[in-house]
Amino acid sequence: MPFPETSLATIDTPAVLVDLDIARSNIARFQAYADAHGIAVRPHIKTHKLPAIAEMQLDAGAIGITCQKVSEAEAMIAGSDAIRDVLITYNILGGEKLEHLKALAKKVKLRVVADNRTVVDGLSAAFAGEVAPLSVLVECNTGANRCGVATPEEADALAAVIDAAPGLVFGGLMTYPPAGGEAGVERFMGAAKDLIEARGIAVPMITSGGTPSMMHAAEAPVTTEYRPGTYVYNDRSLVSRGVCGWEDCALTVLATVVSVPAPDRAIIDAGSKTLTSDLLGLSGYGHVLGRDDIAIDQLSEEHGRLVSTGPIGLKVGDKLRIVPNHACVVTNMVDTLKITGAGHDGIETWPVAARGRIV
């Protein structure tokens, strides 16, 4: 792995490492695919939470960024003048959030989503007195069964409500699809687009996204824009789905063996406060690079338990690098990252600008 092994001894553990060369390569790979298929790229920053990596994505050709929460968007915009176009893929409710949203809309090209009338009414009330209208997309449920209107007919009806609402302009259609859900996206979004256009309302964009099936985005040609997040770092869940290899994982957790209490068991100083309890359908809590025989079978907050099918072959003080199950949640656990690559001389420490931005 490109991360300089000689420097790892100097890093206090546990620590989250990011190799910018791998991240840059991951960014380029999807951008090339999207460019080849005429799809705009709007990366979700939930994975990295770093203005500097958003700038790498924009430099590579991304048209803007995606955030999940208003406070995430604030942190990202505060950290980079290059971020001028932001989509917040969330139903935004409540006076405090709406005030922040109005301030954001004065700074960047801003779009949000809605899947219900209550949210639209709140947005309209907030923006009716503003100079520029807010662009609102309709979130559509194409099979993930999280948020989203249930049918193209409902999407059409809500688009008409947005179009008629003071202070708002209809911005298009958005979905967070299930993996492999391209046919469902095409069917739903195509039907909704036809209905809305038949009213005489334009559908400026249709945005979908999610790393697992990003290399199939073009199989839903109705999609104009794609929003991958995890692709920048990759993780064990994506390796297990065959989306990438271990060598494509830009984010790893550096841990130290603190105890070897049995011949087949070792304990590391990274637990759920670093690796998190996210399983994403997997067994175990991460992959120890170079040790396919080891499973991380149990985490408590500050301990990770490693078991092997044979002798564990580790000693107290050994350092290990672990690819976590889910990269996005790991960057939310730490105040800083250790960064290498991309022309950086040695290892730098970067604060995670948008960590913990949940409102």
Place this chain on the structure above:
Amino acid sequence: MPFPETSLATIDTPAVLVDLDIARSNIARFQAYADAHGIAVRPHIKTHKLPAIAEMQLDAGAIGITCQKVSEAEAMIAGSDAIRDVLITYNILGGEKLEHLKALAKKVKLRVVADNRTVVDGLSAAFAGEVAPLSVLVECNTGANRCGVATPEEADALAAVIDAAPGLVFGGLMTYPPAGGEAGVERFMGAAKDLIEARGIAVPMITSGGTPSMMHAAEAPVTTEYRPGTYVYNDRSLVSRGVCGWEDCALTVLATVVSVPAPDRAIIDAGSKTLTSDLLGLSGYGHVLGRDDIAIDQLSEEHGRLVSTGPIGLKVGDKLRIVPNHACVVTNMVDTLKITGAGHDGIETWPVAARGRIV
């Protein structure tokens, strides 16, 4: 619940709420049990991470605090002059951590643990030149199969190593027991104590801990000290074990319904970045107070999915209070808490002083 419902509308969500009156009652309940049985109380601060709550525990009769990591201890000590006695229940390794440990030892009465020779050697090398020796306890595995020496004989041997090591003094025995493991604690610790005392080495303290079986601590009479953590807030895992009721849960997550996309499904604005993915053997990710029919069956980072056996009966904008599966990990997700009770007039915002302290 004592949290003032009328004030909840003013809190931006998701938010983590703590009711200090319930916390105080939880603290008093275990302190009374421990006092009645002559057991010293040394609460683990991993649950609250707050100097002010540590002070409540000390005021109630606790003899000191427990931390898991050196940086946690630093944050707690920096936040309260009342914290003068700290046990760090962790194998501490590496030059940077040992330097911090030496600085801490000059400020408070400090104890650490070790379960292997490498850790003891590192501690000895660091403290050999210090004026005062460091107290080191031997961590024993009484069935949790995490860290700890495996047998009383190994505990005895490591105690002798510590006793002979420059800069160190043997401090006693420590275990993190499995729930219901009192008989095992008594057997292991009793045997180890006999062996060590037969060498002419005193065993100043024997410390055990863990909230699930805290009200059975006296069933291992060899124990001189107990280290509960979660008991201060309680959580869904403890309710499910019969340790407490919902009315004893001091920490709740306040969330807003942002979407009701189907008659039996609603989405809240608290996901794994607030509730975490910790299951602790349970099904679902938390308990919605007052709604036994609802399961939180799926989390993504910023969405929680609620499903009901019947009509969900919620509307967009409704606020819900949720008891998380595991309180300790929730306080690590947020920079601030909303505090009420204990004479506080209204709702205060407190920073989580030791959040994210993983090194």
